[in-house]
Amino acid sequence: MNLWVGAIALGLAFGAMALGVYITFRVLTFPDLTVDGSFPLGAAVAAILIVRGWEPWLTLPVAVAAGAAAGAVTAFLNSRFGINGLLAGILVSLGLWTVNLRVMEDRSNVPLLAVDTILTPLRPLVAEPNVRAVVLFGALLLGLALALNWLLHTDLGLALRATGDTERMVRAQGIDADRMRLLGLALANGITALSGAFVAQYQAFADVGMGLGMIVAGLASVIIGETLIRPRGVLMAIVAVILGSVAYRLVIAAALYIGLGPTDMRLVTSVIVIVALSAPRLRGALGVRGLAMGTARA
Amino acid sequence: MIELRGISVTFNPGTVNAVRALREIDLRLDEGELVTVVGSNGAGKSTLLNVVAGVRLPDAGRVSIAGRDVTREPEHRRAALVGRVFQNPLDGTAATMRVEENLAVALRRGQRRGFARGVGEDRRRLFRAALEPLGMGLEQRLAAPVGLLSGGQRQALTLLMATLAQPRVLLLDEHTAALDPAAAAEIEALTIRLQAEQGLTTLMVTHNMQQALRVGSRTLMLHQGEIALDLSGEERRGMTVDVLVRRFQQARHQELVDDELLLTR
Numbered sequence: 001m002n003l004w005v006g007a008i009a010l011g012l013a014f015g016a017m018a019l020g021v022y023i024t025f026r027v028l029t030f031p032d033l034t035v036d037g038s039f040p041l042g043a044a045v046a047a048i049l050i051v052r053g054w055e056p057w058l059t060l061p062v063a064v065a066a067g068a069a070a071g072a073v074t075a076f077l078n079s080r081f082g083i084n085g086l087l088a089g090i091l092v093s094l095g096l097w098t099v100n101l102r103v104m105e106d107r108s109n110v111p112l113l114a115v116d117t118i119l120t121p122l123r124p125l126v127a128e129p130n131v132r133a134v135v136l137f138g139a140l141l142l143g144l145a146l147a148l149n150w151l152l153h154t155d156l157g158l159a160l161r162a163t164g165d166t167e168r169m170v171r172a173q174g175i176d177a178d179r180m181r182l183l184g185l186a187l188a189n190g191i192t193a194l195s196g197a198f199v200a201q202y203q204a205f206a207d208v209g210m211g212l213g214m215i216v217a218g219l220a221s222v223i224i225g226e227t228l229i230r231p232r233g234v235l236m237a238i239v240a241v242i243l244g245s246v247a248y249r250l251v252i253a254a255a256l257y258i259g260l261g262p263t264d265m266r267l268v269t270s271v272i273v274i275v276a277l278s279a280p281r282l283r284g285a286l287g288v289r290g291l292a293m294g295t296a297r298a
Numbered sequence: 299m300i301e302l303r304g305i306s307v308t309f310n311p312g313t314v315n316a317v318r319a320l321r322e323i324d325l326r327l328d329e330g331e332l333v334t335v336v337g338s339n340g341a342g343k344s345t346l347l348n349v350v351a352g353v354r355l356p357d358a359g360r361v362s363i364a365g366r367d368v369t370r371e372p373e374h375r376r377a378a379l380v381g382r383v384f385q386n387p388l389d390g391t392a393a394t395m396r397v398e399e400n401l402a403v404a405l406r407r408g409q410r411r412g413f414a415r416g417v418g419e420d421r422r423r424l425f426r427a428a429l430e431p432l433g434m435g436l437e438q439r440l441a442a443p444v445g446l447l448s449g450g451q452r453q454a455l456t457l458l459m460a461t462l463a464q465p466r467v468l469l470l471d472e473h474t475a476a477l478d479p480a481a482a483a484e485i486e487a488l489t490i491r492l493q494a495e496q497g498l499t500t501l502m503v504t505h506n507m508q509q510a511l512r513v514g515s516r517t518l519m520l521h522q523g524e525i526a527l528d529l530s531g532e533e534r535r536g537m538t539v540d541v542l543v544r545r546f547q548q549a550r551h552q553e554l555v556d557d558e559l560l561l562t563r
Contacts, residue, residue, distance in 0.1 A: 154415060154416055155406050155415075158402055159406075165395060166391065169390050172373070172384075175403075
């Protein structure tokens with residue numbers, strides 16, 4: 001039981017990161033790989049500040065700012081120097097490895113034992129740690145989802161979405177597409193870093209290696225969500241991404257449950273993404289109708 | 299009003315592939331004038347529009363729109379003055395966004411985009427009123443994703459989006475060429491109506507010689523980056539497509555003769 005509740009908690013904690021990936025890959029149509037670096041950056045910033053005695057909630061905006069800065073650097077490298085978007089993200093996340101080590105005072109791991117985290121105040125209310133995490137991260141993610149939905153329907157949000165759709169139209173309508181990508185990548189990586197701060201506090205440590213393969217987990221969540229419900233409209237898409245993140249962690253938990261080890265998880269992830277991506281054609285081949293997938297843009 | 303003075307554009311300068319797309323173009327369009335532009339491929343038609351729109355900054359010369367010198371202003375800066383419609387209906391609208399969301403993007407052209415709600419009831423009313431005269435029933439489909447519309451509907455929407463924020467000039471780049479004849483006729487009529495209503499100074503590039511003579515009050519023929527012909531008034535009224543084509547061929551022949559002279563010198 002605990003395994004499954006823990007998986008849901010992880011799915012919600014990582015859900016923010018999946019929303020970040022949704023913003024770059026789906027809203028902006030910009031394949032941003034900065035995530036692998038900005039996720040542990042958020043974890044490292046939160047962990048080190050908590051160890052230094054900061055109020056845990058106050059570490060969150062700092063983590064967001066750090067992640068946003070990382071995303072802005074990727075966008076800047078792309079727009080100003082014409083570095084390919086994929087490569088710019090890889091370069092920034094490569095450099096962030098060193099930055100993250102420095103943030104963690106040259107340690108590869110910062111444990112958060114015997115310190116308060118954002119989960120601590122809930123201890124008297126909810127006894128079970130995993131349930132506590134589900135409640136807290138569920139509430140935080142709900143707020144984040146509503147805020148993102150609101151933002152994407154403002155004038156600025158419409159400009160962001162249009163930039164990912166038809167750049168020619170966007171420029172003709174007086175929108176600076178480069179600026180939109182800068183804002184969008186900063187937003188996405190800020191949210192991703194927030195997710196890193198959540199996960200570090202839930203797992204009670206930050207580790208320099210915790211961002212490895214993060215982009216695949218994020219994409220898996222987005223694609224699984226789109227496969228589960230064919231989202232129409234922004235709010236549905238956001239809900240789909242969060243569901244996808246939880247489903248992804250549940251599948252991982254299932255793999256552990258049937259006896260696979262932590263070392264097998266990369267292969268499991270790879271297979272999950274392959275299955276989710278091929279789902280539309282598999283369905284077609286199996287003759288299942290009425291389930292056209294939203295993965296066409298992938 | 300559009301004024302171009304001494305506009306030159308060279309692609310790939312300093313290489314063997316250097317192409318002089320525009321050669322010291324001088325052009326003045328009066329307020330509210332609708333000018334059609336014809337010419338063969340590579341004559342400089344699109345480059346001319348791009349220079350006015352700011353997509354391409356000229357290598358030499360000055361551009362002013364409605365009295366404002368915009369020579370060095372990038373596209374998005376001068377967008378408040380300029381409405382544009384492209385040949386490909388897919389280029390002018392965002393397919394994944396709703397009709398009303400596309401219109402909201404267009405409504406804010408030239409203004410700061412902040413955290414105000416993109417589509418509220420006030421704006422919906424405005425959009426319905428703007429869509430209704432199109433006679434396409436789009437006012438009933440505000441919430442439909444634009445990707446579900448036909449090419450003609452998308453082009454009509456693009457045209458509306460180009461004029462919604464009341465620009466000073468309208469740039470049309472073969473905007474009826476990709477449509478079926480019925481939709482093309484519809485879009486042409488809509489263009490003339492919106493242009494007249496708002497008194498927009500308009501440059502309309504077309505491949506269709508008949509359309510070039512039918513629409514507007516003045517026709518330019520571009521050839522190898524120069525204005526080979528500038529027709530208006532009596533001369534244009536008496537012009538037929540045949541004569542225009544002959545003039546066009548003469549211009550090209552002239553070019554050949556020049557080349558021959560150059561070679562034999």
